[in-house]
Amino acid sequence: MARPSITLKLATTLDGRIATAGGVSRWITCEDSRRIVHELRSMHDAVLVGIETALKDDPELTVRLPDYEGGQPRRIVLDSRARLPLSSKLVQTARVIPTWVVTTTDLPREMLAAQVRQIKVPSKHQRVDLDAALEALATAGIESLFIEGGGVIATAFLRAGYVDRLEWFRAPTILGGDARPVIGHLNIENLSQMYRFTRLAVQAVGDDLWESYELS
Numbered sequence: 166m167a168r169p170s171i172t173l174k175l176a177t178t179l180d181g182r183i184a185t186a187g188g189v190s191r192w193i194t195c196e197d198s199r200r201i202v203h204e205l206r207s208m209h210d211a212v213l214v215g216i217e218t219a220l221k222d223d224p225e226l227t228v229r230l231p232d233y234e235g236g237q238p239r240r241i242v243l244d245s246r247a248r249l250p251l252s253s254k255l256v257q258t259a260r261v262i263p264t265w266v267v268t269t270t271d272l273p274r275e276m277l278a279a280q281v282r283q284i285k286v287p288s289k290h291q292r293v294d295l296d297a298a299l300e301a302l303a304t305a306g307i308e309s310l311f312i313e314g315g316g317v318i319a320t321a322f323l324r325a326g327y328v329d330r331l332e333w334f335r336a337p338t339i340l341g342g343d344a345r346p347v348i349g350h351l352n353i354e355n356l357s358q359m360y361r362f363t364r365l366a367v368q369a370v371g372d373d374l375w376e377s378y379e380l381s
Contacts, residue, residue: 168299169310172209172330173319174202175347179335182344183316188221190345197371198334202313203230205332209311211239211265211302215318216248225254226313227262239263239307243318245293247272249281256281265305267298295325320349323360331362331378334370 176194177183184190192199206212207228214224219242226240242249244266249256251273255264259281266272266281269288277283284305286297302310312322322328353359362378369375 166296166300167303168327169210169303169307170329171310171312171322171327172205172332173312173322173328174205174314174332174334175319176202176334177336177347178338178340178344180339180341180344181347182340183314183347184345185340186343186345188345191222193338194334194336194373195371198336198373198375200230201370201375202332202334203228203233206238206311207233207235209238209309210307211241211309212311212313213241213243213318214313215315216242216244216246217317218313218315219244219249219253219255221315223254224313225258237262238311239265241265241267241302241307241310243267243293243298245269245288245291247276249276251275251279267293267301269293292321295321295327299327316345316347316349319347320351323348324351328360329380331376333376333378335374335376337372337374 212226227237240255247268247270249266256279259279264281265284267284272283284301286301287294361381363381365377365379367376
């Protein structure tokens, strides 16, 4: 199957948590880490999030750096039931910055009129079929994909074996077991089934630690 190269960005506490039990997540990592994330966005053809992240955070998913004059990556939302609000920043700015929704149903006419691009694919286990989605994105010219969450999306791409590189930002904090984990169930029963990565670099960024890995 043809698919883009995939980089997964994670921003967590030391114990791998991305939000409190109540869902509060801004901001776990420091401002310097967030600046680097903008730089990483600029290096990819597209930035992808799941619908839960889009609903919770109402992100822009743009490159916002001082004096940046390059192009903006395409913004992609996996949204099987077409729940992305018309009032969201992504839809409201779709005429200026390409915004694509990968869905298993038809988008509302108002969203299409706002110039959101619909990519309709089959469903699998009541979600977007990742294989079909990635093949459609590759066909549409996406060669490099930067995934920014959330935990459900990160887990799905890891479980499918589609993560080529990790960019992991760790804050020097701990939230504990009742907080939300960055990775959900992977159905691993034996250590031989663990996902293994090779560390490429480690760098202190403000108070955080930035680690880069590639799939072994």
